[in-house]
Amino acid sequence: MNEVLKALRKKHNFERSAVEIYSAQIRAFPEREIADRLKAAMANEQEHVNDLRARIGELEGDCSRLGVFFQSAGKVLGFTTTLLGKVFLLRTDISIEKRAVKGYGELLQKVDFDEKSRSLVQKNLEDEKVHIKRWEESIEILKGRQ
Numbered sequence: 069m070n071e072v073l074k075a076l077r078k079k080h081n082f083e084r085s086a087v088e089i090y091s092a093q094i095r096a097f098p099e100r101e102i103a104d105r106l107k108a109a110m111a112n113e114q115e116h117v118n119d120l121r122a123r124i125g126e127l128e129g130d131c132s133r134l135g136v137f138f139q140s141a142g143k144v145l146g147f148t149t150t151l152l153g154k155v156f157l158l159r160t161d162i163s164i165e166k167r168a169v170k171g172y173g174e175l176l177q178k179v180d181f182d183e184k185s186r187s188l189v190q191k192n193l194e195d196e197k198v199h200i201k202r203w204e205e206s207i208e209i210l211k212g213r214q
């Protein structure tokens with residue numbers, strides 16, 4: 069398999085777990101501003117999943133069979149964080165997103181992407197940076213309420 073497809077498949081798996089993590093976390097927040105941010109991030113992660121899947125299809129690849137595993141892992145991780153306190157949950161999300169930014173950045177350096185795949189990876193990377201900002205804001209919102 070070529071390196072572009074391999075990279076896109078890997079990110080497709082991670083994005084699938086991101087959707088499940090946020091989906092499981094929404095119910096932990098009666099604070100509407102934060103729940104809304106989580107819903108928006110979940111929808112955005114779903115876009116990442118769909119865009120990656122579409123690009124993999126255009127390159128005539130198929131998605132990894134491990135996808136279901138990543139989905140379940142995301143569910144478990146998301147649920148577990150809801151037991152550990154809201155600030156802890158948000159800090160975990162920040163570290164997950166930082167890893168995503170780093171992972172996308174490394175791929176951009178290493179992999180010889182075609183233009184369309186490269187701009188998809190770049191767009192996702194920028195979105196993950198926005199998620200980091202959202203969780204930092206959310207921690208401030210929670211602190212303001214104590």
Ligand SMILES: [Fe+2]
Nearest residue numbers: 083086113116
């Ligand atoms: Fe994402």
Ligand SMILES: [Fe+2]
Nearest residue numbers: 165195196199
């Ligand atoms: Fe994200």
